[in-house]
Amino acid sequence: MAGKPINPTLKLALEYGPLVAFFAGYLWLRDEMFVIGGEEYRGFIIATAGFIPLMILSSLALWRLTGHISKMQVGTLIIVVLFGGLSVWFNDERFFKMKPTILYVLLGGALAIGLMRGESYLKVAMDELMPLQDAGWMILTRRLCYFFFALAVTNELVWRSLSEETWVYFKTFGLSLAMFAFFMTQARVFQAYALPDAEVDEAE
Known part of the structure; x- marks a missing residue:
């Protein structure tokens, strides 16, 4: 819905x-x-x-x-x-700084479980926003799974090794821009595996 x-x-x-x-x-x-x-x-x-x-x-x-x-x-x-x-x-900021790490590990882990079962949980969450063929969903899900784990590792490196202010800038702008850039780089997947208009209308 x-x-x-x-x-x-x-x-x-x-x-x-x-x-x-x-x-x-x-x-x-x-x-x-x-x-x-x-x-x-x-x-x-x-x-x-x-x-x-x-x-x-x-x-x-x-x-x-x-x-x-x-x-x-x-x-x-x-x-x-x-x-x-x-x-x-x-009164310990480390919990909040670890929050993106936990979030991306959970998201990546959920997608990984679906992939091991031959399913795309990403399709379940976003099918109405991006109608794709099943093969396209599997490719996108696999790439996003790796990307989430990469973001989790990056967040750990940033908050543990750089200044607090750098991490705040990273959280506010870096993570959002990274997600935007990821989906922009997947344009070929969207084009190659887009559902025909007739199938989209039928699904709706």
Whole structure:
């Protein structure tokens, strides 16, 4: 189910607004220290604490407006709440920095399980957005599986070896641009394995 259509600009704002707000909050608060309940919290933790409810509210708004929210969005929200909450609870930013790693390992692992069973779980999640022949779905799924694992490794390398500010830029812009670039480079797969118009109409 694709859900009810909404204004594309509003949809984009709801999907990426919390991430942009986290980035802005981090830049604003990164050098600040806050004492809450007798414990000191860095600006990174405060920005993370604000990011969690924004993600929840934006996801609820998307669901309310469209009547649908994808399994990937639900899974992402759960991981954000879990690892973001752990970072705030334990006052330790490492949990939140590991969040993309866990997310991409889970996504890559899910696709890998489907591939081992001869199935494309990506097709189940995105069939309505990109109608392709089964062979095309298998190629795209295999490549995206490898790509997710590569992103997980890259995130670990960035947050463990580079500065916190570099990681924030990487999370805010690098990961989104990497996903965009990946799908742009798959244009030949979309062209070669696109379903004929008649089959698309029949599927709808």
